[in-house]
Amino acid sequence: MIKQKDSCQIKEELHEECGVFGAYNTKGGDIASWIYYGLFSLQHRGQESCGIAVSENRDIRYYKDMGLVNEVFTPENLDKLHGDIAIGHVRYSTAGSSVRANAQPLVTKYVKGQLAIAHNGNLVNAVDLREELEKNGAIFQTTIDSEVIAYLVARERVHCPSVEEAVFRAMPYIQGAYSLLVMSPRKLIAARDPYGFKPLCIGKRDDTWVVASETCALDTVGAEFIRDVEPGEIIVINEEGLASDRRYCNLAEKSGRCIFEYIYFARPDSVIDGVSVFNSRIMAGKILAQTHPVEADLVVGVPESGNDAAMGYALESGIPYGRAFVKNNYVGRTFIKPKQSMREQSVKIKLNVLKDAVKGKRIIMIDDSIVRGTTSGNIVQMLKNAGATEVHVRISSPPFKYPCYFGTDIPNRDQLIANHYTVEEIGEMMGADSLGYLDLDRMGEMVEGLEYCQACFNGDYPLAPPTRDIRGDMEF
Missing domain, CATH: 3.40.50.2020 (Rossmann fold)
Incomplete structure (x- = not known):
């Protein structure tokens, strides 16, 4: 007989973890409203919480809360967010409790300044990394693996010349799925794991670069689709434009692209990896x-x-x-x-x-x-x-x-x-x-x-699954 838990604990419908959206106006225009509309178009990817972080005069400010985009961002809340760089996030929890503290973007202050991070995916080694970092003095304020990424990037930034290099140095430590946006006061950085588990794409409208989970979000703000972020690629956007770091591309033996994006998760008007x-x-x-x-x-x-x-x-x-x-x-x-x-x-x-x-x-x-x-x-x-x-x-x-x-x-x-x-x-x-x-x-x-991951159907995982339960508080 099948072992069934209480029907309020095991969900029949499947859910994606989240959606990310970021933009940088290289001429200095206000873009918080772009993030707002972009998140609206990604609402299907997460309905528990949402947030927006902006860089205003090289100071990162943010607002986030539990609820849908139109519930959290009233005109009063949105009017407080000004800046030419911004990232946003809609969340559905697959790892980490559904509480306000776990809402993203996650904004961190450290010795070099500030960072804001928005992450889609799950790390298979998050528990081990967290324990190792805690043994070395790290103090965590949330239960999400995104904070582990933030800590690693901040740690590497102390010993290297740029945020993008810190992201590059942090990537070997993190194993699993991540389509990631990292915002410093002066830069917007996007990274996709070498397996390409989660989608991430680039668009542009006039002087504004956009990075989003799906192309439907580009359409919403009138941005032209440029291309997908390649698995393993790091994108850097600053006042001079866009640059690419492909040192981690083509390293994975198997593709991790999630076939369920095409079956269920993504909006039908999106194009993912062509x-x-x-x-x-x-x-x-x-x-x-x-x-x-x-x-x-x-x-x-x-x-x-x-x-x-x-x-x-x-x-x-x-x-x-x-x-x-x-x-x-x-x-x-x-x-x-x-x-x-x-x-x-x-x-x-x-x-x-x-x-x-x-x-x-x-x-x-x-x-x-x-x-x-x-x-x-x-x-x-x-x-x-x-x-x-x-x-x-x-x-x-x-x-x-x-x-x-x-x-x-x-x-x-x-x-x-x-x-x-x-x-x-x-x-x-x-x-x-x-x-x-x-x-x-x-x-x-x-x-x-297109090569893709079908492990949920045949057990052939592109990356070894965790040896410990990383989903202890997942809501099934």
Whole structure:
């Protein structure tokens, strides 16, 4: 039997850790509002907390708090932030508690001045590094691994001529996933780990350089996409422009690019490492139609990431694509379910079925993943209660069988339903008339030959997983 924890502790939906956005106006213009709008477009990557740090007259000031971007940054709060260099962050915790102290950017004062850091990813050796640093006198104010990075960069900066060189010297110590923004009073530095786990891209508008987790954030501020930050690359932006340090590029034996950016995390209007997220999801649906065909009357997607794959399935199969669900966009990740008897209502509050669209029809329902099966089973039942005669479930990813240690909250193996039941058994438990997953050996067709990490499906990690639990306070 699968070992299930209380449903309020194990989340069915997966979450990314965070999104980062930075900008530098080389002519000295105010850009805090750019960060505000950039974070708005990255809100899907984290809804727990957010923050902005700016360099004003070579002094770093910041504001951060728990909540969504529009909740934290009222006009009064935003008006206090002025400067020509700024970085911002939206957070969802996969390591480190969900408290205000762990909100980013993290601003540090040290012997050389100030640093602000915004980080997307997880370090697999964060626990060991923290213990080693504490034994040598380091005092930590948060429980996030980003503070470990900040401490290492500050330590190296004491013994080298520049912040960018300090970042370079710190990188060998930190193992795992990091797309990183570091702001000093005079510079904006971006770094991506040698495996390229998390996305990071560069844009430009007039005299302002922009670095962001996704290209959709560049579009929001009217910046032209220049290119992606390469795995292992360090980007330095100062008043003279942009420079690149590629000394750590091409060192990783395997790519760590997260395939789930294309399946679920990223916005469909983003392009990551040269591959359109929207096209990837369309292709996933086409593959599902080829490998798991079934006679039906209507193809529908579970909002939002299932919609594009459903379109692909419909295009390939010739079965009409339609809308079966209305999504309540005002129900956040932290929706409170006060009583056990009310927890099953959470799906109905987030989604409602268009009864006239599905009544008397055979439905193909496309979703992006199944973690425990609870949510998917509830949605199948909602469709049948609305009058669907058959519900055939198709999943635009392979079965989850292994945890992720690089910034995605895929739970431990004993909490993943695919490790305890066959596909047929999972389908029966969900009440589906049939169930089909994306074939692992065809997943590469989604991303046009791009190398990627698929460890959550086959256990082949590009980097050795930690020997100690780095996710002890993760919320599953």
